Amino acid sequence: MRRCRARRLRTIALVPETESNTTRPAEALLRVIDLRGHRAGSGAELSKVVPRAAFDVEQAMAAVRPVVEAVATRGEEALRELSERFDKVVPDSFRVPVERLAAAEKQLDAQVREAFELAIERRRQVSLAELGDTSVAVDVDRGARVIQKLIPVNRVGLYVPGGLAPLASSVIMNVVPAQVAGVGSIAVTSPPQVEFGGEPHPNILALCSILGIDEVYAVGGAQAVAMFAHGVPGLCEPVDLVTGPGNIYVVAAKRLLKGKIGIDSEAGPTEIAILADDSANPAHVAADLISQAEHDPLAGSVLVTDSAELAAAVEAQLEPQLGRTRHVERIRTALTGEQSGVVLVDDLEQGLAVVDAYAAEHLEIHTHNAFDLAQRVTNAGAIFIGGYSPVSLGDYCAGSTHVLPTAGAAKHSSGLNVKSFLREVHLIHYDRGALAEVRREVETFAEAEQLPAHGAAISVRFDEEAD
Numbered sequence: 001m002r003r004c005r006a007r008r009l010r011t012i013a014l015v016p017e018t019e020s021n022t023t024r025p026a027e028a029l030l031r032v033i034d035l036r037g038h039r040a041g042s043g044a045e046l047s048k049v050v051p052r053a054a055f056d057v058e059q060a061m062a063a064v065r066p067v068v069e070a071v072a073t074r075g076e077e078a079l080r081e082l083s084e085r086f087d088k089v090v091p092d093s094f095r096v097p098v099e100r101l102a103a104a105e106k107q108l109d110a111q112v113r114e115a116f117e118l119a120i121e122r123r124r125q126v127s128l129a130e131l132g133d134t135s136v137a138v139d140v141d142r143g144a145r146v147i148q149k150l151i152p153v154n155r156v157g158l159y160v161p162g163g164l165a166p167l168a169s170s171v172i173m174n175v176v177p178a179q180v181a182g183v184g185s186i187a188v189t190s191p192p193q194v195e196f197g198g199e200p201h202p203n204i205l206a207l208c209s210i211l212g213i214d215e216v217y218a219v220g221g222a223q224a225v226a227m228f229a230h231g232v233p234g235l236c237e238p239v240d241l242v243t244g245p246g247n248i249y250v251v252a253a254k255r256l257l258k259g260k261i262g263i264d265s266e267a268g269p270t271e272i273a274i275l276a277d278d279s280a281n282p283a284h285v286a287a288d289l290i291s292q293a294e295h296d297p298l299a300g301s302v303l304v305t306d307s308a309e310l311a312a313a314v315e316a317q318l319e320p321q322l323g324r325t326r327h328v329e330r331i332r333t334a335l336t337g338e339q340s341g342v343v344l345v346d347d348l349e350q351g352l353a354v355v356d357a358y359a360a361e362h363l364e365i366h367t368h369n370a371f372d373l374a375q376r377v378t379n380a381g382a383i384f385i386g387g388y389s390p391v392s393l394g395d396y397c398a399g400s401t402h403v404l405p406t407a408g409a410a411k412h413s414s415g416l417n418v419k420s421f422l423r424e425v426h427l428i429h430y431d432r433g434a435l436a437e438v439r440r441e442v443e444t445f446a447e448a449e450q451l452p453a454h455g456a457a458i459s460v461r462f463d464e465e466a467d
């Protein structure tokens, strides 16, 4: 494909890294960050120029702090007020009666049930493989054994989003790995829905029933995370770990309460990055960018390409495709937001550096050598390879997780998986002879760290015998 400047695209020059010059032809949705001809830049420099939302978790924390405080101090009374304020409905009971779960399962459409069962089956297959060895024993010397044992978290609270869309698939993505890990006590929560009399969406209740979950709450947002973390007397016992995706307020509450509870990754507003060359199909690329923008006005859709022609062709696809979809305004807001855009690069090497710096929740690769490039990516929540592995597949039925780190958290965190629900505990057993073998080294270490009592805890075991 001949390289040319994309005319309908808004352009930002990289001068210097933190500033932006924007020209924006009115009809273009995606802005362009043009890195062509610029030095590759370090990962840290590139991180500053890749598109990201200005409204971040830190800001949302200010909003959720009083919410969390209210639930911690006033329990169910606060839940009632917050539910009224944020969800416009107060459930008759925040704990969904088990009969309602069974009723929802009974009323489930047969075709929807089939889709649910396929997704459960595939996520379970992959979860079982994730479990791996549950106990590893190493004899570092004769009589000196270290065992690593995997112990499931005792009680978990799983969040299922339900603000802008009822994400039934998140029940599967949370519950299946928790069950495979062997978690004993599992509670699920999802926002109450006005149209369902304050219960979570029936598909969510039905999936809980199918998966054998009977502790389900109609509580959403930051208040749900607070309920799980602090417990609510007479309603919900505190949990040890909260997992699951959610909007910026859910993520802010998880960050705020981390420590009191464990959390999985900060799985917030959805992101998709697509690394593509001139072999990509513009209609497919546009559809995938739109699909993830559908989640949230704060969602980020980013195309990284060395082909200005592809970029222009993708941009040309967006409006017509938008015209055929339901959540037009939400998607338009996401695509035109500063968290979305096209990054033009000189070649796929620079493209790789950009996607690594961005550390997308989802990375799609649509290039000639997609599989090879995928092996070289170091930062991404999940990587979708080639033209027939779109993110929507992973959202539901690929067998992979869809609960994935956002906002750059893929640089240090993993998507939700069986290991998220397990603790790796070392069991140490040395016999007398094995301890004698290393007593000098331990005593020397203790001396070097100026902690003589540490050394004495060794020597006493041998001095005693001399006494």
Ligand SMILES: NC(=O)c1ccc[n+]([C@@H]2O[C@H](COP(=O)([O-])OP(=O)(O)OC[C@H]3O[C@@H](n4cnc5c(N)ncnc54)[C@H](O)[C@@H]3O)[C@@H](O)[C@H]2O)c1
Pocket: 063, 064, 086, 087, 160, 161, 162, 163, 164, 165, 167, 170, 191, 192, 219, 220, 221, 222, 223, 245, 246, 247, 248, 249, 250, 266, 267, 268, 269, 270, 295, 296, 299, 361, 402, 403, 404, 405, 406
């Ligand atoms: N990263 C992932 O793994 C992943 C997976 C699925 C979905 N998601 C994301 O999950 C999110 C789902 O968001 P959602 O809003 O549809 O549902 P949600 O259930 O996450 O949030 C809805 C709740 O937010 C609270 N809320 C709304 N406005 C508020 C405000 N101004 N202040 C405080 N609290 C407020 C309400 O209590 C409401 O119940 C989207 O951002 C989507 O992109 C992420």
Ligand SMILES: N[C@H](CO)Cc1c[nH]c[nH+]1
Pocket: 167, 169, 170, 269, 270, 271, 292, 295, 361, 395, 402, 403, 404
């Ligand atoms: N794409 C979302 C993760 O960001 C997951 C999801 C659930 N349902 C549809 N999509």
Ligand SMILES: [Zn+2]
Pocket: 270, 291, 292, 295, 392, 395
């Ligand atoms: Zn999705």
